[in-house]
Amino acid sequence: MTKPYVRLDKNDAAVLLVDHQAGLLSLVRDIEPDKFKNNVLALGDLAKYFNLPTILTTSFETGPNGPLVPELKAQFPDAPYIARPGNINAWDNEDFVKAVKATGKKQLIIAGVVTEVCVAFPALSAIEEGFDVFVVTDASGTFNEITRHSAWDRMSQA
Secondary structure (H helix, E strand, C coil): CCCCCCCCCHHHEEEEEECCEHHHHCCCCCCCHHHHHHHHHHHHHHHHHCCCCEEEEEECCCCCCCCECHHHHHHCCCCCEEEECCCCCHHHCHHHHHHHHHCCCCEEEEEEECHHHHHHHHHHHHHHCCCEEEECHHHCECCCHHHHHHHHHHHHCC
């Protein structure tokens, strides 16, 4: 049985920007790199325009994943920023989940790098906890189209 259509409500939505890090962005190949980065920043602009609570998170910043893209940090200087030194799935990080729940929103707009891990894992975990999840596909990137479509299929089945 499929889940009924849920309309996105800006009054009940928060934006989660997951692992948009310099090293990870260099791996994105399913969309042209400059276009991808512009899409991510445009999503940030929309979040600001609609005054949506926004949470930034990164994993293994001191390693090859690299730091958060500086433009996102500049867009959201006061947003909760959760560094996850040992959690692949952002939803496994207690501080991240607390920040999400502190928004009081039940609809989560998620984008990240890489789609099949950093987007899919927290999206599926949030769905399991009763959140409505909306993945922004053009602000999420991965290695190739096959991997992207597999990730989308997995999330769509939830």
